[in-house]
Amino acid sequence: MRRFIGFSIAVxxxxxxxxxxxxxxxxxxxxxxxxxxxxxxxxxxxxTGQPEGRIIWALFEGLCRWHPETLEPIPGMAERxxxxxxxxxxxxxxxxxALWSDGTPVTAHDFGYSFRRFLHPATxxxxxxxxxxxxxxxxxTTRDVNLGDPIEMELYDRPEDALPFTxxxxxxxxxxxxxxATADPPIYTVETGDGVGRFQRVAEGAAAxxxxxxxxxxxxxxxxxxxxxxxxxxxxxxxxxVPYFLQLxxxxxxxxxxxxxxxxxxxxxxxxxxxxVGNGAFRLKFRRVRDRIRLEKSPTYWNRDEVTLxxxxxxxxKSATTMLNLYMTxxxxxxxxxxxxxxxxLMARDDFQPTPFLALYYYLINVEQPPLDDRRVRxxxxxxxxxxxxxxxVTLAGQTPAYSLVPDHISRYVDYTPPVFGSFDPEEARRLLxxxxxxxxxxxxxxxxxxxxxxxxxxxxxxxxxxWKRHLGVDIGLRNQEWGxxxxxxxxxxxxxxxxxxxxxxxxxxxxxDLFVSDNPQNQSGWSNAEYDGLIxxxxxxxxxxRRMELFRxxxxxxxxxxxxxxxxxxxxxxxxxxxxxGFYPNIQDMHPLWAIGIDRQRMSGRAEDARMPGLAPPxxxxxxxxxxxR
Amino acid sequence: MIAxxxxxxxWLAITLWVVFTVSFFLMRAVxxxxxxxxxxxxPQIAELIQERYRLDDPLWMQYGRELSGALRGxxxxxxxxxxxxxxxxxxxxxxxxxxxxxxxxAFALVLGLPAGIVSAVRxxxxxDAGLMLAAxxxxxxxxxxxxxxxxxxxxxxIPLFPAGGWGSLSQLILPAFxxxxxxxxxxxxxxxxxxxxxxxxxxxxxxxAKGLPGRLVIARHALRLALVPVTSFLGPAVAGILTGSLVIxxxxxxPGLGAHFxxxxxxxxxxxxxxxxxxxTVLLYTMNVVVDISYSLIDPRVELD
Numbered sequence: 001m002r003r004f005i006g007f008s009i010a011v012x013x014x015x016x017x018x019x020x021x022x023x024x025x026x027x028x029x030x031x032x033x034x035x036x037x038x039x040x041x042x043x044x045x046x047x048t049g050q051p052e053g054r055i056i057w058a059l060f061e062g063l064c065r066w067h068p069e070t071l072e073p074i075p076g077m078a079e080r081x082x083x084x085x086x087x088x089x090x091x092x093x094x095x096x097x098a099l100w101s102d103g104t105p106v107t108a109h110d111f112g113y114s115f116r117r118f119l120h121p122a123t124x125x126x127x128x129x130x131x132x133x134x135x136x137x138x139x140x141t142t143r144d145v146n147l148g149d150p151i152e153m154e155l156y157d158r159p160e161d162a163l164p165f166t167x168x169x170x171x172x173x174x175x176x177x178x179x180x181a182t183a184d185p186p187i188y189t190v191e192t193g194d195g196v197g198r199f200q201r202v203a204e205g206a207a208a209x210x211x212x213x214x215x216x217x218x219x220x221x222x223x224x225x226x227x228x229x230x231x232x233x234x235x236x237x238x239x240x241x242v243p244y245f246l247q248l249x250x251x252x253x254x255x256x257x258x259x260x261x262x263x264x265x266x267x268x269x270x271x272x273x274x275x276x277v278g279n280g281a282f283r284l285k286f287r288r289v290r291d292r293i294r295l296e297k298s299p300t301y302w303n304r305d306e307v308t309l310x311x312x313x314x315x316x317x318k319s320a321t322t323m324l325n326l327y328m329t330x331x332x333x334x335x336x337x338x339x340x341x342x343x344x345x346l347m348a349r350d351d352f353q354p355t356p357f358l359a360l361y362y363y364l365i366n367v368e369q370p371p372l373d374d375r376r377v378r379x380x381x382x383x384x385x386x387x388x389x390x391x392x393x394v395t396l397a398g399q400t401p402a403y404s405l406v407p408d409h410i411s412r413y414v415d416y417t418p419p420v421f422g423s424f425d426p427e428e429a430r431r432l433l434x435x436x437x438x439x440x441x442x443x444x445x446x447x448x449x450x451x452x453x454x455x456x457x458x459x460x461x462x463x464x465x466x467x468w469k470r471h472l473g474v475d476i477g478l479r480n481q482e483w484g485x486x487x488x489x490x491x492x493x494x495x496x497x498x499x500x501x502x503x504x505x506x507x508x509x510x511x512x513x514d515l516f517v518s519d520n521p522q523n524q525s526g527w528s529n530a531e532y533d534g535l536i537x538x539x540x541x542x543x544x545x546x547r548r549m550e551l552f553r554x555x556x557x558x559x560x561x562x563x564x565x566x567x568x569x570x571x572x573x574x575x576x577x578x579x580x581x582x583g584f585y586p587n588i589q590d591m592h593p594l595w596a597i598g599i600d601r602q603r604m605s606g607r608a609e610d611a612r613m614p615g616l617a618p619p620x621x622x623x624x625x626x627x628x629x630x631r
Numbered sequence: 632m633i634a635x636x637x638x639x640x641x642w643l644a645i646t647l648w649v650v651f652t653v654s655f656f657l658m659r660a661v662x663x664x665x666x667x668x669x670x671x672x673x674p675q676i677a678e679l680i681q682e683r684y685r686l687d688d689p690l691w692m693q694y695g696r697e698l699s700g701a702l703r704g705x706x707x708x709x710x711x712x713x714x715x716x717x718x719x720x721x722x723x724x725x726x727x728x729x730x731x732x733x734x735x736x737a738f739a740l741v742l743g744l745p746a747g748i749v750s751a752v753r754x755x756x757x758x759d760a761g762l763m764l765a766a767x768x769x770x771x772x773x774x775x776x777x778x779x780x781x782x783x784x785x786x787x788x789i790p791l792f793p794a795g796g797w798g799s800l801s802q803l804i805l806p807a808f809x810x811x812x813x814x815x816x817x818x819x820x821x822x823x824x825x826x827x828x829x830x831x832x833x834x835x836x837x838x839x840a841k842g843l844p845g846r847l848v849i850a851r852h853a854l855r856l857a858l859v860p861v862t863s864f865l866g867p868a869v870a871g872i873l874t875g876s877l878v879i880x881x882x883x884x885x886p887g888l889g890a891h892f893x894x895x896x897x898x899x900x901x902x903x904x905x906x907x908x909x910x911x912t913v914l915l916y917t918m919n920v921v922v923d924i925s926y927s928l929i930d931p932r933v934e935l936d
Contacts, residue, residue, distance in 0.1 A: 005928060017737055020730040023799050041714045048670070124679035126672060142675040268714045289715060289723045291797055291886035315796070317884045325794035326884065329786060484663020484899055491671070501669065521671035 029294065029313035030599060031581070033334035034323040038290045038316040042271050044255040045118045045125045050336075050590065053252045055314060058295050058594045059278040060255030063092050063111065063234075064246050068596040069585035071413060071507055073246035077106055077256065077279065078234075087241035087543055092249075094232040099300040100258050102277045108234040114256040115226045121218055127253040130505065133242045135225030143218040150220035151175050151190055156204045156213060165266035168215050171199075172222060187211055240541045243548070244508040251506070255280075281307045281595035290316045295594070308598040327576055333599075334577045334584070334592075340456060343397040343574070351579055354398040354572035355586035356409040358504035360512065361460075362402070363449070363566040368526040369496045371445050376436040378563040381447075381497075383422055383429040384471040385464055391569050394459050402567035405556055406512045409570065409588055413507045416549045421560035421567070426471040433472055441473035448477040451499035452486040460568070461499070490524050498524075500565070507588065509552045510540070516559050527564030580604040635935045636920070643916050650912045651701060651905065655694055658901050665710035665899045684710060697905070706906040711898050717906035720891065725910075727797060728875035728887035731807055735872055738811035739818055744861075746815070747822025751857075752849060754827065762819065769816030778809040778882045795884035806883040810876055814868055821864055825857035832856075855929055862929065866922035870915040874907070 036051040044056050063081075064073035078092040098106040115134075118125050119141045132138040145151050155168045173192035180186035187200045187208075198211045207213035225237030238245065248254065261277035262270045269275060273284045281303065282295035295312040298304065315332065317323050323335040324342065338346055346352040371377045387401030400409075404418035411417045422428075430440070438444040449465070451457040461478050468474045476497075481489060489495050502522075504511040514520055517536050518528040532555050539551035559565075573590035580603035583596035666672070666680055681687040685696075700707055706717035715723075746766065750759035769777075785791045785805065792805045829835060830853055838848045875889025888907060895904035926933045 016733050020733040021800050021803065023803075026798050038712060040712055043714070046713070048668075121679050122683060124676060124683040126670075126676065126680070128676045128679075129673050141679070268708065268716075271714045288886060289712065289720050290890065291723075291727075315884065316886070317795075318890075319881045319884075322795050322882055322884045325782060325786065326796065329790070329794040331793060331796060483897065484661055484667055487667045487669065488662040521674060524671070 027311075029311040030309045031311075031334075031594075031597060032313040032315065032332045034317040034326060034332055034336060035293070035314040036316070036336055037318045039293075041268075042276065042284070042287075043267060044253050044257060045114075045123050047253055048126050051314075051316075053591070054594070055293055055295075056252040056255055057280065057591075058282040058312070059276070059280045059284060060252070060257070061280045061301075062250050062252070062255045063094075064250035065593065066247065066250045066589075066591060068583060068591070068593050069587060071247070071587055071589055071591065073250050076250060077111075078249075081246070088238045090236045090238075090245065091229075092234045092236070094234065095302060096232060098279060098302045100277050100279050101283050101298055101300050102258070102261070103300060104258075104260075105231075106256065106279050107231045108228045109231065110256045110259065111234050112226055112228040113259045115254075116221050116224075117257065117262070118254065119221075119224070120216075122216060125253065127251075127505075130248060130251070131254070133238045133240070133245065133248075135237045135239055136219060136221075136223050137225070139219035140221055140224050141218075145175055145178075145188065145217070145219050147175055147178055149175050150223045151188060152218060152220040152222070153188075153190065153199045153212070153214045154216040156215055163260070163263040165263045171197075172220050173197075183208075185217075188217060241543055242540075243545060244506045244510070247506050247508075282312065285311070292316065301595075303595070307595050309594065312594055324576075333581055334575060336573075336575055336590075338397075338574050338576060340396065346576070347398070349576075352574075352576045353586055354574050355590070356400065356407065356588060357571040357573040357590050358407055358410065358507065358511075358588045359502060359571035360402055360405065360407055361399075361499075361501050361568045361571060362405075363464075363568065364490070364495075364498045364500040364525050365564050365566065366493055366496050366498075366524075366526055367564050368493070371436070371438065372447070372496060374436045375562060376432040377438070377444075378566070379422070380429040380433040380436070380472060381468065381474075382563055382566040383425045383432075384468055385566065385568065386424050386467055387569060388424075389467070390460055390463055394463055395456070395569060397574055398572050399569040400572075402570050404567060405516070405559055405565065406509045406552075407504075407570040407588075410504075410507060410509065413588060414509070414549075415546070416509050416552065418509070419553060419557045419560060421563065429472060433474075441475075444474055446477060447474065447496050448479055449497045449499075450479050450481065450486065450489060450495040452483050453480045457499050493524060493526060497566075501571070503571075504589075509549070509556070510536075513539075513552055513555055513559070516564060523564075525564035527562065529558060529562065532558045632935060639916075639920050643913070646916060647909060647912055650908060651698065652694075654905055654908050655697065655901075656690075658896070658899065658904060659690065661899060663899055665901060667899065697902070701905075701909065706909075707902040709895075709900055709903040711895070711900040711903070717903050720903060721888065721906060721910060724875070724886060724888035724891060725873075727885060728880075728889060729873050731803060731810060731875070731879075731885060731887060732869075732872040734803055734807035735811035735814065736869065738808055739814035742811075743815040743818025744822055746819040747861075748826055748849065748854070748857075750819070751823045751826030751830065752845075759823075763823070766816040766819040769812050770820075772813075773878075774809050774813060774876070775878045775882060777812050778806070778879065781805055781809060782882075795882070797885050802883070806879050806885055809882075810872065810879050814872065817864060817868075818861055821860045822857060825860045826853060829853045829856045858929055859926065862925050863922055866918040867915060870911065870918045873914060874911050 035054055039052045039055055040049065041047050041052065042055055042059060044060055047056055061076045063076055063078040065076040067074050077094055077098055079095040080093050082091045094106065094108055100106055117123055119128065119131055119137050121141055121143055128141050138144065151173055153171045155171065158166055158168050171192050173190040175188055176191050176196060177189035178186050183200060185201045187198050189196060189198050199214050199217055200207050200211050201217045202213050204213055227235040229235055256279060258277035261275060265275045273286050276284050281298055281301045283298045285294040285296045287293045293314040297307055297310050301307065317326065320337040320339040324338050326332045327335045365372050365378055367373055391399045391401055403420035403423065406416065406418040408418050433441065449461055451461050458480065465476055465478060468476055490498050502512065502515060513536055515522045516527060516532065517523060518533050535551050535555035539548050539555065542548040542551060577584050580600045582598040582600050584592050697707065708716050709720060712720065746762045750762045753759050782794060786794045793802050796802050835848060835853055838852050875887035877889045877893045879885065880887045880889045891903060891907050895907060923935065927935050
């Protein structure tokens with residue numbers, strides 16, 4: 001018996017080891033890149049983040065695309081478009097011959113459906129607000145329905161022969177009465193085509209006598225400014241002119257999805273490789289969590305002749321050190337980040353070109369906390385940060401000092417040059433501090449600087465701590481918190497100065513200036529300025545482009561003189577890409593669509609040497625410390 | 632034996648429930664939530680997201696819902712990777728971690744056991760000192776240091792292995808070795824201690840006195856009992872090694888389970904964190920039962936109670 005048990009254990013052990021070391025084979029992809037952390041989703045509507053964007057841009061295509069070099073909106077699913085004289089109505093004419101990967105044509109109805117789905121309250125799209133420029137969109141998403149408004153009620157009954165995930169039957173009408181005093185959620189009395197009825201958004205069967213239970217009640221989408229005119233014409237009406245609206249139409253969350261696919265499989269079933277239907281240059285071959293996403297060229301894509309890559313692998317690699325190791329040993333062609341520690345060694349290589357990125361590293365100030373409620377103290381602090389020391393000694397990758405809220409590199413893309421708050425000027429700072437009643441820093445209540453736990457934030461905070469000590473004689477305390485706690489402290493304004501960062505969503509000053517409008521949830525400084533709010537609002541409604549930029553400039557001058565924030569530096573994107581990769585252009589959004597990328601086979605023949613023996617520079621130290629999640 | 636197993640299964644159920652409850656409330660006591668991010672959402676959208684994921688219900692209701700799901704074997708969908716159910720995430724990660732873990736364990740045993748036996752038998756010799764020094768270094772050096780050194784040596788200086796990734800045998804060797812090295816060191820030390828202990832026993836002296844050759848005494852009589860401490864170490868070690876290691880997985884870009892343990896907790900991905908915690912509980916518990924059973928196999932004097 002014992003012998004038998006011993007024997008079976010031995011057999012089992014051998015079998016396990018054989019299982020453990022046996023692997024299937026996977027042919028290598030034409031192009032492999034490290035995509036950063038595992039992506040959250042490939043459903044455009046609920047996606048956020050650059051790694052998600054790279055994949056969604058490959059699988060789907062919106063009305064516009066972004067030019068890979070200039071970032072200008074270029075035709076995507078829409079072949080051409082037109083803007084009305086009041087700059088509020090866009091008409092898009094869709095490309096004929098554009099197909100979904102299941103072979104059916106892409107029509108304006110698909111966009112109507114996708115915008116509805118994106119804005120629908122049940123989708124809860126994180127980027128929802130970016131489409132609230134469309135008339136009625138905010139009301140539709142937030143279920144903001146008042147007396148006399150058009151309303152739609154989705155019933156629990158579903159049409160016969162409906163696909164498994166088709167929404168219920170939708171009734172439409174006009175609100176005649178709202179009873180929110182005795183009922184929560186409110187009961188709406190609605191006049192529909194068939195007479196007057198009472199409706200409430202409650203669970204099926206939970207409604208009171210004479211009230212119809214609804215799955216959803218919201219503002220009528222028929223009155224939202226998205227109108228399908230015919231199969232190939234789509235009209236979008238905005239609340240006010242939005243100069244970057246075309247660019248938004250190329251942003252990945254606004255990519256269309258295939259109605260039949262979504263309603264057949266539901267979420268998340270429709271995102272599975274065997275189910276997903278897209279209209280982009282690539283199809284999803286398979287997807288393994290935290291390993292790789294394999295894409296293959298789509299045979300139905302309208303511009304397939306210009307897509308040169310047949311297969312692409314997006315590796316989920318979180319650590320920048322590992323990315324660099326993979327790159328240096330020739331396993332990948334493009335990495336999106338490099339470890340800070342080796343940046344200075346890499347600068348000599350010509351396949352490493354850090355590029356200004358539309359993102360600002362700054363310190364947010366709680367302007368309600370003494371002594372920071374005094375503008376002079378805030379200015380004194382801002383003027384005694386030697387940003388050159390930070391970018392040259394700490395961050396190292398060619399980041400540029402920031403003296404404004406809008407990164408100044410934006411002027412290469414739009415006609416806007418941000419004002420500056422001042423310069424590094426310890427003398428003036430000391431004078432301001434003395435004027436505020438704290439000569440030489442005496443009597444100044446203790447200031448505390450909060451950052452989320454990370455080596456790089458710590459290094460920067462320590463340098464700034466030393467600079468303030470040196471130039472102002474002010475001793476500040478440093479406090480770090482884990483991510484969740486740090487965000488909560490910021491939200492509840494339990495901080496004095498907090499590290500912050502912001503990545504612009506689109507190339508327009510508004511994406512930064514909007515941060516300090518009073519009712520923006522991102523404005524956690526407690527700073528509120530009616531004139532500023534007014535200028536931003538006026539700029540948003542301004543038709544004349546030049547005047548609009550002037551308004552933005554005036555607004556930025558206000559926020560910079562009031563200083564609810566201290567700008568520190570402008571980020572750089574830190575891609576490394578092999579010289580034989582074509583169609584890869586450095587740009588301010590760090591956006592490199594896969595449809596534009598190709599491989600120069602002739603230059604590639606030198607791949608082996610280039611990869612194994614990096615002759616361009618000594619191989620960097622392969623570091624193995626786990627990198628901080630957020631830099 | 633049957634009664635023993637039944638009792639253990641009952642205790643497992645109770646343990647799982649306690650672990651579930653404690654983890655559930657601990658995770659929700661931590662500030663932030665699965666949707667916290669630096670980009671603040673419009674309050675109305677934040678509400679809709681809470682509604683979509685039903686995080687707006689009272690805590691006891693969420694507890695009841697998740698507990699009943701877990702009882703039915705449904706671990707729900709991840710909040711941070713909602714395209715996948717937690718069962719799928721585990722189904723994809725566990726084989727990778729297990730495969731890496733098995734090879735690491737094989738390394739650990741193949742290196743650790745002989746080293747321990749040899750140094751016990753040659754106690755006080757130069758070999759003993761050398762092996763135990765190596766073992767001490769193996770325990771003292773964190774595995775990311777070992778990994779870093781090996782990458783410099785075997786990936787860059789002598790390009791024998793790929794730097795990372797998953798999908799071939801060559802990509803398995805380095806991480807498995809780094810993962811197994813500290814275990815090998817522990818096993819070597821435990822084996823040595825156990826062996827020394829046994830070698831001084833009377834029955835071993837008797838075996839020698841009978842005139843048995845030394846090799847036979849050690850292999851047949853001494854080794855079995857010397858393995859008892861190693862076995863009790865191996866139980867929890869196997870549970871740990873099979874569920875992966877964050878550090879090794881990150882350095883070598885391996886899609887195992889280990890990273891989920893840390894990241895799901897840090898990111899407040901409640902359901903995924905719960906799923907991996909429950910999985911680990913089951914594994915650890917099972918391994919401890921296996922260890923208890925194996926005692927009775929190794930040492931005839933032990934009886935299961």
